[in-house]
Amino acid sequence: xxxxxxxxxxxxxxxxxxxxxxxxxxxxxxxxxxxxxxxxxxxxxxxxxxxxxxxxxxxxxxxxxxxxxxxxxxxxxxxxxxxxxxxxxxxxxxxxxxxxxxxxxxxxxxxxxxxxxxxxxxxxxxxxxxxxxxxxxxxxxxxxxxxxxxxxxxxxxxxxxxxxxxxxxxxxxxxxxxxxxxxxxxxxxxxxxxxxxxxxxxxxxxxxxxxxxxxxxxxxxxxxxxxxxxxxxxxxxxxxxxxxxxxxxxxxxxxxxxxxxxxxxxxxxxxxxxxxxxxxxxxxxxxxxxxxxxxxxxxxxxxxxxxxxxxxxxxxxxxxxxxxxxxxxxxxxxxxxxxxxxxxxxxxxx
Numbered sequence: 001x002x003x004x005x006x007x008x009x010x011x012x013x014x015x016x017x018x019x020x021x022x023x024x025x026x027x028x029x030x031x032x033x034x035x036x037x038x039x040x041x042x043x044x045x046x047x048x049x050x051x052x053x054x055x056x057x058x059x060x061x062x063x064x065x066x067x068x069x070x071x072x073x074x075x076x077x078x079x080x081x082x083x084x085x086x087x088x089x090x091x092x093x094x095x096x097x098x099x100x101x102x103x104x105x106x107x108x109x110x111x112x113x114x115x116x117x118x119x120x121x122x123x124x125x126x127x128x129x130x131x132x133x134x135x136x137x138x139x140x141x142x143x144x145x146x147x148x149x150x151x152x153x154x155x156x157x158x159x160x161x162x163x164x165x166x167x168x169x170x171x172x173x174x175x176x177x178x179x180x181x182x183x184x185x186x187x188x189x190x191x192x193x194x195x196x197x198x199x200x201x202x203x204x205x206x207x208x209x210x211x212x213x214x215x216x217x218x219x220x221x222x223x224x225x226x227x228x229x230x231x232x233x234x235x236x237x238x239x240x241x242x243x244x245x246x247x248x249x250x251x252x253x254x255x256x257x258x259x260x261x262x263x264x265x266x267x268x269x270x271x272x273x274x275x276x277x278x279x280x281x282x283x284x285x286x287x288x289x290x291x292x293x294x295x296x297x298x299x300x301x302x303x304x305x306x307x308x309x310x311x312x313x314x315x316x317x318x319x320x321x322x323x324x325x326x327x328x329x330x331x332x333x334x335x336x337x338x339x340x341x342x343x344x345x346x347x348x349x350x
């Protein structure tokens with residue numbers, strides 16, 4: 001045993017903390033941290049996460065003194081490419097010296113992230129625009145959804161820099177989406193040309209789809225399945241709070257518009273026969289690929305996400321056309337997403 005337990009402990013802590021700070025699931029971060037410490041020859045090693053705290057413990061010899069360290073995970077932003085690079089450091093720890101691995105981690109974590117940049121904001125706009133077009137909206141609605149979603153993300157970035165909580169950021173985002181729909185409804189009432197036949201509710205649906213807490217709920221489910229009940233519960237509550245903020249913001253604006261006599265109808269009923277076509281499937285692939293871009297995934301992951309998203313959306317619509325219940329069709333399509341994504345992740349190493 002040549003590795004110093006203290007150095008191994010620090011390496012495992014850096015890997016786990018870095019992955020958690022940039023959007024990795026708790027189970028993935030724990031596996032990567034333990035993998036590195038095991039390959040470096042620790043007789044006993046353990047990593048645990050509770051809420052926003054990560055605890056790492058190692059023992060160089062079976063009868064040696066254990067070393068334990070705890071760190072609060074800093075607040076970061078999603079960067080799946082960074083997570084992939086940290087996983088590679090963990091998997092290659094056996095073949096590199098600890099100083100080399102630490103230098104790689106410092107270089108990875110020191111990269112300039114794109115969160116908050118105009119390109120990521122445009123990516124969120126593309127998600128919203130493609131989602132509106134996926135539901136059969138006209139091009140003008142897709143353009144409005146893009147502008148609104150871009151504006152919402154820029155506003156949330158501004159609020160985040162001023163330490164405004166995520167709940168209130170979501171309230172503002174939901175209010176902005178609903179306000180855009182109210183503005184379109186009001187313009188239609190005034191007879192503005194080019195707005196006839198436009199459904200204002202599709203603007204709301206498109207604009208808020210990028211703010212839904214899908215990844216938070218998915219991470220909570222994975223943590224619970226992995227036996228991390230406390231952390232899974234915390235992530236589930238976070239997803240609930242984020243959703244409540246979104247609903248409150250949109251509801252206040254819609255209620256205010258109704259009180260002023262401006263009707264804004266959010267229609268979520270769509271014809272399956274109209275959506276089950278190449279155009280809707282194409283835009284669904286753009287939604288998935290644009291979302292992957294927003295999480296800074298690699299090019300291979302973006303392309304594979306787009307293909308899997310398009311195939312799963314077509315499968316979901318096809319099941320609905322076969323008169324499957326919505327819940328069952330959703331579950332079957334989600335199962336296809338999970339299986340295809342797991343296979344693609346292994347093949348593409350992402």
